[in-house]
Amino acid sequence: MKNFRILSLVGALGLLIAGCSSDPTNTTPANPPTQQATTVQIADTAFTPASVAVAPGSTVTWSNNDSVPHTVSFGDAGPQSSEILDPGGTFAATFAEAGTYAYFCELHPEMEGTVEVGDSEATASAAAPTETSPDNATTAAPAAVVAAGTAGIELPGTGTPGIDIAQGEWALVPSAHEARPGTITFRFRNLGTVPHSLRIRTPGSGGDRLEWRGEEVMPGEAGLLVVDLAAGTYEIDCPVEDGHGEHDQLGMEFLFTVHGGAGELAPLPGGIAIEPVESEASVTGVAISAFAFGPGELRVPVGATVTWTNEDPVPHTVTSDSFDTGILDPGSTSSATFDTAGSFDYFCAIHPEMQGRIVVDP
Numbered sequence: 359m360k361n362f363r364i365l366s367l368v369g370a371l372g373l374l375i376a377g378c379s380s381d382p383t384n385t386t387p388a389n390p391p392t393q394q395a396t397t398v399q400i401a402d403t404a405f406t407p408a409s410v411a412v413a414p415g416s417t418v419t420w421s422n423n424d425s426v427p428h429t430v431s432f433g434d435a436g437p438q439s440s441e442i443l444d445p446g447g448t449f450a451a452t453f454a455e456a457g458t459y460a461y462f463c464e465l466h467p468e469m470e471g472t473v474e475v476g477d478s479e480a481t482a483s484a485a486a487p488t489e490t491s492p493d494n495a496t497t498a499a500p501a502a503v504v505a506a507g508t509a510g511i512e513l514p515g516t517g518t519p520g521i522d523i524a525q526g527e528w529a530l531v532p533s534a535h536e537a538r539p540g541t542i543t544f545r546f547r548n549l550g551t552v553p554h555s556l557r558i559r560t561p562g563s564g565g566d567r568l569e570w571r572g573e574e575v576m577p578g579e580a581g582l583l584v585v586d587l588a589a590g591t592y593e594i595d596c597p598v599e600d601g602h603g604e605h606d607q608l609g610m611e612f613l614f615t616v617h618g619g620a621g622e623l624a625p626l627p628g629g630i631a632i633e634p635v636e637s638e639a640s641v642t643g644v645a646i647s648a649f650a651f652g653p654g655e656l657r658v659p660v661g662a663t664v665t666w667t668n669e670d671p672v673p674h675t676v677t678s679d680s681f682d683t684g685i686l687d688p689g690s691t692s693s694a695t696f697d698t699a700g701s702f703d704y705f706c707a708i709h710p711e712m713q714g715r716i717v718v719d720p
Contacts, residue, residue, distance in 0.1 A: 396412055396417070396418045396551075396710060397419045397420075397709075397710050398410060398418060398419070398420045399420075399423055399551070400420055400423060400428050400443070400463075401423040402424065403424065403426075403466055403468075403469060404469060405463075405470070407471075408472070409471060409472045409474065410473055410474070411474040411475075412453060412473065412474070413475070413476070414455060414456055414476075415452065415453070415454060416452070416475070417451070417452045417453075418450065418451055418452075418453065419448055419450040419677065420443070420448065420449045420450075421448045421708060422443040422445055422447045423445075423446075424445060426445065426465075427445070427465060428443050428465055428466065429443060430443070430451070430461055431461055431464045432459060432460070432461045433460075435460075436451075436461060437452070438451070442465070446685050448675065448682060448684075448707045450677065455475065456475045457475055458472055458473075458474050458475075459472065459475065460472050461473070513545065513626070515543055515582050516625075516627070516628040517626065518543050519543070519622065519623035520542065520543030520545055520623055520625075521542065521544045521545070521614075521623065522545050522547070522648075523556065524547055524648040525547060525550060525556075525610065526550040526672060527551065527552065527608075527708065528672060529610060529671045529672045530595070530610050530612055531648040531649060531670060531671070533648070534621075534624075535612065535613070535614055535615065536615040536621075537614075537616055537623055538617070539587060539588050539616050539618065540587070541585070541586050542586075542587055542616075543582060543583075543626070544556060544558070544583045544584070544594075545626050546572060546575065546580065546581055546582075546583065547579075547649075548575045548577050548578065548580065548711075549577075549578075549649040549650075549711040550577055550709055551577050551708075551709065552577065552598075552602065553574050553576050553600070554575060554596045554610070555573065555574045555596055555597055555598050556571070556581070556594065556596065556597075557570070557571045557595055557596070557597040558583065558594050558614070559592065559594075560592060561591060561592075561593060570583060570585045571583075574598065577711065578711050587616045589617050589618065590616055591613055591615050592613070592616065593611065593613060593614075594613070595610055595611035596610035596611070609672070642658060642662060642663075642664055643667060644664060644665070644666045644714065645666075645667055645669055646666055646667065646669055646670055646674050646676075646712075647669040647670055648670070649670065649709055649711075650712060651676075651704075651712060651714035654713070654715065655715040656714075656715070656717070657718075657719060658696065658716065658717070658718055658719070659718070659719050660696065660697060660698065660718055660719065661695070661696070662696055662718070664694055664695075664716055665692070665693040666683065666686065666691060666692050666693070667691045668687065668688055668691070669688075669689075670688060671688050672708075673686060673687050673688065674708060674709065675706050675707040675708055676692060676706070677706065678704035679703075680702060681694050681702075694716075696716060696718045698718065699720040700717075701716075701717050702715065702717075702718070704716070
């Protein structure tokens, strides 16, 4: 189990920086709605994506998934450059002002990238998931595609009994694996860093196979797929194919069973928000499950140790301006002891839509 400590000399060491507040009662999210958390993957001696566009005040995180060290170097015109990033290491930079920031790897100068910082507006687009068969295509219930991980934004289908599916690289985590025959609402939330979608198919191959497919959603968005399903077993996956490969073959798939003995479906929850939970214990935990930190906000006394446990089938990180667990593989844990009061925001560097907060009371 990884273990690290948040020292009381935070100010002297420069650890108390943007994203952390000395006011333990502050529960306001650190980033305004227009800001973003974006991840650039370093793999196969390349930055992916090579160019990203973000709003002023946004944080970009580079994650070295390569087998050799790299750097993220801006030169004199950009933010402070990274040190050498060993395999598995991460580096984050916040861009306060608009402009174009070019960077490269000092160890492999042919590796280049840019960060384009400009004004942006939050937008929502309408999408109409479709139900298809080998012979025809009909429109299923339309739904708005909206932000999947932003506090205060109501997600599509809120309050409707259904299946909530968290998507990320490279897994699908459903709220249930079974339902009764009839009309079933599937909501898919993209908490990853590349576009995803949702497909439901009957088993087998050839012309007799039925298929229902939702609209493609961008990172941070969510969509609905509403279908009538008879009793049987169905394959649910992400049908997107890109430079990473076929998403279903990478692990984004599961089996879903429809039968009369299934229980009632729970109503789909509303907008993702950080709900505070207070702990009097000196040691407490945060579960990482379904591409979310639970609880999203934890209030603890000075001196408390917080342990994160990755219960998801894919790796995650717990990354902050003042601490970083590195890669947490499925089933692994990492702990931090908080010796100074304040508010500590963190996120997953692999799936930046995942965000949480530790509030430390004096």
